[in-house]
Amino acid sequence: MEVGFLGLGIMGKAMSLNLLKHGFKVTVWNRTLSKCDELVEHGASVCESPAQVIKKCKYTIAMLSDPCAALSVVFDKDGVLDQICDGKGYIDMSTVDAETSLKINEAITGKGGRFVEGPVSGSKKPAEDGQLIILAAGDKALFEESIPAFDVLGKKSFFLGQVGNGAKMKLIVNMIMGSMMNAFSEGLVLADKSGLSSDTLLDILDLGAMTNPMFKGKGPSMNKSSYPPAFPLKHQQKDMRLALALGDENAVSMPVAAAANEAFKKARSLGLGDLDFSAVIEAVKFSRE
Amino acid sequence: MEVGFLGLGIMGKAMSLNLLKHGFKVTVWNRTLSKCDELVEHGASVCESPAQVIKKCKYTIAMLSDPCAALSVVFDKDGVLDQICDGKGYIDMSTVDAETSLKINEAITGKGGRFVEGPVSGSKKPAEDGQLIILAAGDKALFEESIPAFDVLGKKSFFLGQVGNGAKMKLIVNMIMGSMMNAFSEGLVLADKSGLSSDTLLDILDLGAMTNPMFKGKGPSMNKSSYPPAFPLKHQQKDMRLALALGDENAVSMPVAAAANEAFKKARSLGLGDLDFSAVIEAVKFSRE
Amino acid sequence: MEVGFLGLGIMGKAMSLNLLKHGFKVTVWNRTLSKCDELVEHGASVCESPAQVIKKCKYTIAMLSDPCAALSVVFDKDGVLDQICDGKGYIDMSTVDAETSLKINEAITGKGGRFVEGPVSGSKKPAEDGQLIILAAGDKALFEESIPAFDVLGKKSFFLGQVGNGAKMKLIVNMIMGSMMNAFSEGLVLADKSGLSSDTLLDILDLGAMTNPMFKGKGPSMNKSSYPPAFPLKHQQKDMRLALALGDENAVSMPVAAAANEAFKKARSLGLGDLDFSAVIEAVKFSRE
Amino acid sequence: MEVGFLGLGIMGKAMSLNLLKHGFKVTVWNRTLSKCDELVEHGASVCESPAQVIKKCKYTIAMLSDPCAALSVVFDKDGVLDQICDGKGYIDMSTVDAETSLKINEAITGKGGRFVEGPVSGSKKPAEDGQLIILAAGDKALFEESIPAFDVLGKKSFFLGQVGNGAKMKLIVNMIMGSMMNAFSEGLVLADKSGLSSDTLLDILDLGAMTNPMFKGKGPSMNKSSYPPAFPLKHQQKDMRLALALGDENAVSMPVAAAANEAFKKARSLGLGDLDFSAVIEAVKFSRE
Known part of the structure; x- marks a missing residue:
């Protein structure tokens, strides 16, 4: 051929x-x-x-x-x-x-x-x-x-x-990914601030029904505050924006994706847009105490 | 012994x-x-x-x-x-x-x-x-x-x-689970309302970096609006509430978990508290159009 | 002239x-x-x-x-x-x-x-x-x-x-209005479901530091589930979307406006887009219990 | 007497x-x-x-x-x-x-x-x-x-x-106040980051249907980043937590109040708990760009 x-x-x-x-x-x-x-x-x-x-x-x-x-x-x-x-x-x-x-x-x-x-x-x-x-x-x-x-x-x-459905499906997949990354980030930070080991949390997640390659792949580097850009945060945020716009078009209310999108925007405002999208954890972590 | x-x-x-x-x-x-x-x-x-x-x-x-x-x-x-x-x-x-x-x-x-x-x-x-x-x-x-x-x-x-750390760790794991379930639900509904097949979305997710036993186990029945209670929604919501309280204690802001918690509360108000926690998708789906 | x-x-x-x-x-x-x-x-x-x-x-x-x-x-x-x-x-x-x-x-x-x-x-x-x-x-x-x-x-x-600043300023004013309307709606519904009178809540608000013509003007009809369209909900939601897009452009994270926007989208999916934007309270109210 | x-x-x-x-x-x-x-x-x-x-x-x-x-x-x-x-x-x-x-x-x-x-x-x-x-x-x-x-x-x-209804009503009033303060803060920051004057925004709000003593009283000092504690932020956040708990009890989903509560928590984590609750604007403002 x-x-x-x-x-x-x-x-x-x-x-x-x-x-x-x-x-x-x-x-x-x-x-x-x-x-x-x-x-x-x-x-x-x-x-x-x-x-x-x-x-x-x-x-x-x-x-x-x-x-x-x-x-x-x-x-x-x-x-x-x-x-x-x-x-x-x-x-x-x-x-x-x-x-x-x-x-x-x-x-x-x-x-x-x-x-x-x-x-x-x-x-x-x-x-x-x-x-x-x-x-x-x-x-x-x-x-x-x-x-x-x-x-x-x-x-x-x-x-x-x-035509167009391929693009839309990809946005939806990435939207789920972005919300999941926020769910994961909040959990890791909560563990740490509650006096628990976020590395142990990774081990526990890995053994349960939520185990997935993304958590396994990104978790250890997130716990080390390392975010080499595989998929830049600003692109992830753009995809969430577009997925939310698709929801807007079809009158689908998606409060969790919307909250995740705002977290990615906060991360952008912290200057993390060019790092990996897992750097959104920094927006969750950020505090002065 | x-x-x-x-x-x-x-x-x-x-x-x-x-x-x-x-x-x-x-x-x-x-x-x-x-x-x-x-x-x-x-x-x-x-x-x-x-x-x-x-x-x-x-x-x-x-x-x-x-x-x-x-x-x-x-x-x-x-x-x-x-x-x-x-x-x-x-x-x-x-x-x-x-x-x-x-x-x-x-x-x-x-x-x-x-x-x-x-x-x-x-x-x-x-x-x-x-x-x-x-x-x-x-x-x-x-x-x-x-x-x-x-x-x-x-x-x-x-x-x-x-003592107490076991209970806390479990809450954190369940909080991640609850947010993920919302991320998943929003994606499935968005696919459906955008004219895409939510079954195909399951297949696509299953092949990628987010594949996990929970999506595989619950997705097909969610697409059939079937929610036999493995973990009742009202218990999931209670755990999210307690995890958010743990975050409150330690001044951890968790907007995605908070949005997910409100979705579970909406699902409770729709009378779904005794069904499986995956029934939260009904709160996302609900519309009159 | x-x-x-x-x-x-x-x-x-x-x-x-x-x-x-x-x-x-x-x-x-x-x-x-x-x-x-x-x-x-x-x-x-x-x-x-x-x-x-x-x-x-x-x-x-x-x-x-x-x-x-x-x-x-x-x-x-x-x-x-x-x-x-x-x-x-x-x-x-x-x-x-x-x-x-x-x-x-x-x-x-x-x-x-x-x-x-x-x-x-x-x-x-x-x-x-x-x-x-x-x-x-x-x-x-x-x-x-x-x-x-x-x-x-x-x-x-x-x-x-x-040029453009007039349009932007108007969006920002309307965004504040939309979030306030949600704050107000959630309070009215919470009063009602907690066994308190939402009419009394109006009286109390009216005497305090939050009293404003919008609450006074819209509150009584909202408590009667009446929403004659002064400013249609779908236009309010469009303005919130555009204000959020303005925030996106300037990397301003606005989680409260984002949550309010999703509530307006839910209201649209309930078929309320042509009613007054105060009809967003119906999305808060909606339950089967 | x-x-x-x-x-x-x-x-x-x-x-x-x-x-x-x-x-x-x-x-x-x-x-x-x-x-x-x-x-x-x-x-x-x-x-x-x-x-x-x-x-x-x-x-x-x-x-x-x-x-x-x-x-x-x-x-x-x-x-x-x-x-x-x-x-x-x-x-x-x-x-x-x-x-x-x-x-x-x-x-x-x-x-x-x-x-x-x-x-x-x-x-x-x-x-x-x-x-x-x-x-x-x-x-x-x-x-x-x-x-x-x-x-x-x-x-x-x-x-x-x-007995109890007095306490509940007060929580609801304060919850509305907390969400409104976030709506207001997001608008002020968005104006500023969009190249508009947040002081002019105050003047415009003051002439419209949303004018209220709280915006008039707090706005000017917020625009000067001054937050002398009339009502401490940590108490406002506690009241939002309790109001959300009241919503939980009665299965009322309140996503806007929940997002506002998380913003107050973020403000607490930034060390602002003892300042006036209007200091929540600092959590919205915070960025490195």
Whole structure:
């Protein structure tokens, strides 16, 4: 199977390498073209613009850094729109909001192309290991044709219906994550201030019905006040804001997520926005006594 | 090793059976004495009062239904205090508040006895399987002498320092649980009202860093609006109230737990107090549109 | 002094009548032109388009129903932009968001015109009585030249600096109002459910340091579950959302406003969006016991 | 009319002076007897114990500093209980919890005496001016007989039914006050961080439907970060905790009060407990950016 691949950042590079390793013929493009070199060593072809990749390949996957980059690759000169046409499929796996997805979808399908959004859950390590979770939505037939690629990239792919649903589902997952992180933080601080060991609390949680990889992974470093940014706090807060906006749209009252969001905002005001989102515990801890 | 055992409710019966199966000599007492019969069939001896059990055994474990029962067994006529004395150990594994534990501790040690509080995390099934988590505190030497019994009853026992710490640690664990349950409920409802499948959300959560036995165990029934009471909502709310009071004492501000507590109160006002605590999702769901 | 006046809804009609009564020469326009008749009886001239009003008058005031109407009057064919030019002043007193104000400001000043935004606090009655509070921002000189008109329309006008500040200040005032309304609602319900008279609570509040016209005005009807819409709940909730977004922008954590916002969302989900915002008390009241 | 008066602190002294000025014959007692001297100059008699005051007077008013003092004056040796009997009335105007009131009521009525609790709203100045608000409950006949005294001490007295209701009503009033103070604080901080003047916000609020003596009285000093303690923050937080507990008892969910309570707790953890409760704004303000 031959696929195009646009965007060779941390995620895109790992993903396109995986495709190459599993026997896909891959044609890559990246804004900084030199980044394509390593992929070429592993057998990839290179094109000089998104348009050329689309022209060459029936299926093209994109993994861009943000909504702005995702739009630019499609709409700019020599972009995807230049060459997209009947029979071609475009699969954007970048993390973007529903509105951006809908805009891209409209443009692509307006030219006869087919579109799937496929944001992923998981970061660098799962990308390298082909263990991403793919939250796809849009053109059902294209989704099914993409399964061989998805099976290489992720451990599981979901088809969620109309375009925008992938983005929404990801927001909801992240909202639960943000509230859970606050629940966890409050518990750790309460243990500590009550004269109990927050390390022992980790051990106890680990043995019970709430044990989960996030508590296990982040707890020990939180107890050491260390927050190397895996998922920056300001991005977590942005996702909570967007999830709350989704709730607003649908008249769903979510007081716990709202309280968690305000805690993340307090953490931002304490200058912690670029640290890992687990740094929200600092907003709980903060006191002068 | 010979132990006394006071209280043969669901938990106490399972625990004393486990001790018998592992070769302990067990002398039991229960307020309704007929409940002792099944234990006798498995080799237990019976006494007619807590006092007699204490008199006969060097170590006595209690597993009573609530603080009131825990106090009554100690302070009433023919109770534990009648016979407790130098060299005897009393291990109360009931779930009680720190204040009750401290009161019992004072009375026992005032008569020369030794005391360990040991509330457990886990309910019927883990009790039967000897898979409880034991949160012990009090007399360190007695704790160490009790380890052979704790090893039969639980998969892990923790020694948490002074009397009251066991009760406090349990409250903190339950507070995290209550906030997590709200985070989970809000996410499930948001998915549903946004046109996404809440069953698919369960599948996605299950594959990611937040996967945990509680979400897996409760999620499917919550999506079916079924809440058979494993841990009644009103008890969960009481624990959140007490955990917040502990935070009040130590000046720890916990806005997410406070919001979760108010959601549980709303659920109580909707008449859901006797259902499982996962029924809090009904308070999130409730709408007329 | 001669002024143009665009928009003769409930507010605009009352305001332009006041100007006429105080000796201003007023030229009016309204989308439905027949609405101008009553003004003509009181001495107003009429034009057939916003452009003609601008052409005729050095100063033009607008009072439109929403951001959409405010934009349309400026940017549509025969709109304000057609005739705005050096020396002319445009004063938009509609309630719009900061972004809309900034867009209009840019267009007006781009053609050499001068712009003041002047949203008001107060509704029908204060408009009729010339007792509005005017939250102006933008061109300082134009503001000063407008004072004779503002003195007729309101009891007090504030100049708040750059365009957008009027809109922001209004959001903040409404946010405080929304949180206060929730504080009040929770107190009334708590009194009632605790066996106390919520009418007596009103009397007590009225005698103390918290007495205010809103509690006095809305309390008695809230105790009768009556919510004739003076300010619709859905608009109050929208303002809280926008105020929270303003806090998000500036990293201000506002947990009480966030909780109040979620209560208004719950009220919306109960179908109360079109009632007065005091109907949020129904979301507090709601129970099955 | 002749009355006894127990407790000559700031409040009690002002109140008993008012009674003397209005022609009451007053017999006073205070734990530190020397504090009675000033009252004697104004015509009061003195007794050496609460019991003697009760013996001498048909009606005795108490104004003690806290529940502990209120209980001690009744139950200690030579206390109220020693002499209370048929026909005598005891009116405790101290601020105590419902439980303390009920305990005192039971003891007094058990000996044939009559009891009214009458906590007041208002502090030093209203006490001096006879402008307190009296929240009375208990024995209706005694309340009515006390009206001549209440009319001197307060501008209005309410009879609220059974003992405990006075204490509850006061908690509810203070809960509303605490939530309002948070609403106000968030608005002031949001104005400031959004580049608007928080002093101008005060002026705008003062002209609108939310104008109230508390905002007018506290706002200017809050904008100067000055919090001389009129009502200490830690007492406000305690009252919010007790009001939330009252809500818990009656299954009333109050998310806004709960969020406000957590903000007061955060303020306590910042070391602000002894300042005025308006210092909660510091918890909102706090940031590092």
